[in-house]
Amino acid sequence: MSPEDTEHLAAMLKQRSGLILGSDKTYLIESRLAPVARREGFANVAALLTSLRTRRDEKLIYTVTDAMTTNETFFFRDKTPFDQFKSDVLPALAKTRLSGDIKIWCAAASTGQEPYSLAMMMEDMRHQYPRINLDILGTDISERCLEKAQSGLYTQFEVQRGLPIQMMVKYFEKVDEMWRLSPKIRQAIRFRKLNLLDNLHSVGRQDVIYCRNVLIYFDLETKKRVLEQIANLLADDGYLFLGAAETVLGITDAFKPMTGMRGLYVKNTAAAATAPRRFGT
Amino acid sequence: MKTCLVVDDSRVIRKVARRILENLQFEVLEAADGLEALNACKTAMPNAILLDWNMPVMDGITFLRQLRKEEGGKAPVVVFCTTENDLSHITEALTEGASEYIMKPFDGEILEAKFSEVGLI
Numbered sequence: 476m477s478p479e480d481t482e483h484l485a486a487m488l489k490q491r492s493g494l495i496l497g498s499d500k501t502y503l504i505e506s507r508l509a510p511v512a513r514r515e516g517f518a519n520v521a522a523l524l525t526s527l528r529t530r531r532d533e534k535l536i537y538t539v540t541d542a543m544t545t546n547e548t549f550f551f552r553d554k555t556p557f558d559q560f561k562s563d564v565l566p567a568l569a570k571t572r573l574s575g576d577i578k579i580w581c582a583a584a585s586t587g588q589e590p591y592s593l594a595m596m597m598e599d600m601r602h603q604y605p606r607i608n609l610d611i612l613g614t615d616i617s618e619r620c621l622e623k624a625q626s627g628l629y630t631q632f633e634v635q636r637g638l639p640i641q642m643m644v645k646y647f648e649k650v651d652e653m654w655r656l657s658p659k660i661r662q663a664i665r666f667r668k669l670n671l672l673d674n675l676h677s678v679g680r681q682d683v684i685y686c687r688n689v690l691i692y693f694d695l696e697t698k699k700r701v702l703e704q705i706a707n708l709l710a711d712d713g714y715l716f717l718g719a720a721e722t723v724l725g726i727t728d729a730f731k732p733m734t735g736m737r738g739l740y741v742k743n744t745a746a747a748a749t750a751p752r753r754f755g756t
Numbered sequence: 757m758k759t760c761l762v763v764d765d766s767r768v769i770r771k772v773a774r775r776i777l778e779n780l781q782f783e784v785l786e787a788a789d790g791l792e793a794l795n796a797c798k799t800a801m802p803n804a805i806l807l808d809w810n811m812p813v814m815d816g817i818t819f820l821r822q823l824r825k826e827e828g829g830k831a832p833v834v835v836f837c838t839t840e841n842d843l844s845h846i847t848e849a850l851t852e853g854a855s856e857y858i859m860k861p862f863d864g865e866i867l868e869a870k871f872s873e874v875g876l877i
């Protein structure tokens with residue numbers, strides 16, 4: 476791989492998906508792009524990168540951008556953001572959303588485990604909240620991931636990561652060596668391709684936003700821009716969940732952390748200032 | 757220190773499970789079939805049991821039914837760990853009082869996640 480080619484790739488990725496390729500990412504590039512090079516008929520990754528730089532093939536650019544995203548996710552990842560939803564966020568919103576509709580957006584939904592975890596959890600609480608309907612939107616830049624998310628098909632390994640066995644029995648059926656989510660849970664989520672670098676206006680007003688484990692790949696300026704767009708979409712009394720390694724501190728003052736609730740943020744607007752930032756007050 | 761009885765007729769699996777569980781701070785005991793496991797439990801009830809299904813002499817589900825009839829036999833948290841991976845086996849295991857179910861092949865991450873799911877760690 477020539478330095479010009481890797482530099483061009485790094486600049487392209489930053490522009491296309493916000494991904495910052497750190498220095499010495501040769502191994503990452505090689506392992507992610509070798510299958511693409513093979514599939515697209517290039518002799519090796521170096522040849523793929525040269526073609527990427529010298530020809531402007533939009534389809535190839537997208538394929539490479541998609542292949543370079545990290546899609547790691549699992550059911551009920553980190554647990555806390557789901558426990559907090561159940562114990563505090565949902566009860567608070569159930570009181571104020573008189574229509575019963577609560578709008579949730581998973582902004583980097585990857586292969587769907589995050590929105591599906593919410594849908595299964597809600598289904599388990601059906602009797603407790605008979606009136607509540609979660610309107611869940613899952614978006615991601617990766618078509619590859621969205622396709623899998625939409626299929627609701629997971630490997631044996633994936634259904635054993637974070638998913639309690641009772642839920643697996645209740646909501647999955649076995650299809651050959653794979654496990655498929657029941658239509659009821661699958662139909663509870665709308666999936667759509669969306670790049671967080673684009674104008675996010677079409678997403679509309681949301682009550683809860685999960686934006687977890689995606690900002691970590693961006694530089695400060697991109698993080699700020701995305702967070703500020705997200706703030707515009709979030710209801711004044713809405714909630715934002717970030718990943719365990721993410722924060723708004725030092726990036727934007729559009730949000731403030733909730734006391735005693737790790738990873739949970741509320742808006743920092745004048746209107747929101749009068750709302751309690753602590754549950755139960 | 758919590759104790760975990762690993763019940764599997766494969767010595768290799770027992771060894772793998774032992775290594776993972778010891779890293780999770782368990783004291784590990786081993787049994788090669790259901791009957792050996794039952795005898796071990798009569799001597800001292802472990803906190804947790806990692807249980808294979810198909811074994812010679814006495815299989816895992818028979819062991820589990822017998823265990824639950826023993827004095828103090830309701831206490832151990834039972835996690836199946838087997839190649840049986842269809843819903844009917846899983847449902848039967850849960851009905852008989854297993855708390856979690858691991859489908860082989862498994863690794864340290866899955867075992868740890870399942871044990872934490874049932875509050876063992």
Ligand SMILES: C[S@@+](CC[C@H](N)C(=O)[O-])C[C@H]1O[C@@H](n2cnc3c(N)ncnc32)[C@H](O)[C@@H]1O
Pocket residue numbers: 491492493494544545546547548549552582583584585586589614615616617620669670671672686687688689718
């Ligand atoms: C590590 S996954 C996180 C999945 C899930 N939120 C979780 O926490 O388990 C990150 C996801 O962000 C997506 N992503 C990366 N850049 C993006 C962008 N600019 N717009 C939308 N999604 C993006 C990737 O495709 C990937 O699926």
